[in-house]
Amino acid sequence: MKTPPHDLQKLLEKGSVTVAKSLIGxxxxxxxxxxxxxxGVITETEAYTEEDAxxxxxxxxxPRTEIMFGPACRLYVYFTYxxxxxxxxxxxxxxxxxxxxxxxxxxxSELDRIQQRRGNRPNTEFTNGxxxxxxxxxxxxxxxxAVLNEGRFLLLPPKQKVLHIETTKRIGISKDAHRLWRxxxxxxxxxx
DNA sequence: TCGCCGATGTTCT
DNA sequence: GAACATCGGCGAT
Numbered sequence: 001m002k003t004p005p006h007d008l009q010k011l012l013e014k015g016s017v018t019v020a021k022s023l024i025g026x027x028x029x030x031x032x033x034x035x036x037x038x039x040g041v042i043t044e045t046e047a048y049t050e051e052d053a054x055x056x057x058x059x060x061x062x063p064r065t066e067i068m069f070g071p072a073c074r075l076y077v078y079f080t081y082x083x084x085x086x087x088x089x090x091x092x093x094x095x096x097x098x099x100x101x102x103x104x105x106x107x108x109s110e111l112d113r114i115q116q117r118r119g120n121r122p123n124t125e126f127t128n129g130x131x132x133x134x135x136x137x138x139x140x141x142x143x144x145x146a147v148l149n150e151g152r153f154l155l156l157p158p159k160q161k162v163l164h165i166e167t168t169k170r171i172g173i174s175k176d177a178h179r180l181w182r183x184x185x186x187x188x189x190x191x192x
Numbered sequence: 193t194c195g196c197c198g199a200t201g202t203t204c205t
Numbered sequence: 206g207a208a209c210a211t212c213g214g215c216g217a218t
Contacts, residue, residue, distance in 0.1 A: 082200025
């Protein structure tokens with residue numbers, strides 16, 4: 001089952017705070033070269049906007065942030081701390097510099113492949129952080145700008161409704177840290 | 193279980 | 206030259 005692109009586009013064109021909360025429970029997958037789908041249910045997101053000092057888009061368009069100012073429904077992948085990749089979904093209308101950081105998923109397929117990429121760590125350490133998530137799914141800089149549901153990335157609606165969503169401060173930032181723009185559910189947790 | 197700290201490269205001041 | 210949307214190892218509790 002595939003979400004009609006125009007429906008997804010419409011959802012993601014809302015503001016990043018709205019989208020960040022809405023995406024909890026959606027499913028995010030990478031289509032591997034052998035055709036299998038690696039990924040799972042989104043359980044933690046953060047919103048970033050152009051007016052937000054913690055956002056890469058805060059200082060306007062640069063070569064790095066250009067993709068954030070483009071149309072919604074694309075990926076913004078950036079390299080940080082000299083060794084880690086993180087993935088965002090671009091939201092809002094074109095020109096607005098908004099995105100939603102994917103911080104955690106609970107994998108529901110290709111667990112062996114994920115465990116291998118994560119250095120054979122236990123389930124609970126598979127994808128509970130933005131850089132771990134990218135490592136587990138094999139997302140790197142060349143994926144920057146990829147369009148959801150048109151290439152090797154899938155974003156699919158929830159299989160079941162998420163009941164509890166907590167709203168908290170964002171993690172690992174110093175500027176505009178008071179904003180309650182992090183959303184996380186404990187409905188689903190990796191076991192073992 | 194907690195907290196400190198080093199790794200490592202791009203971006204911005 | 207400093208900061209950084211992080212992670213994992215290590216030593217102390």
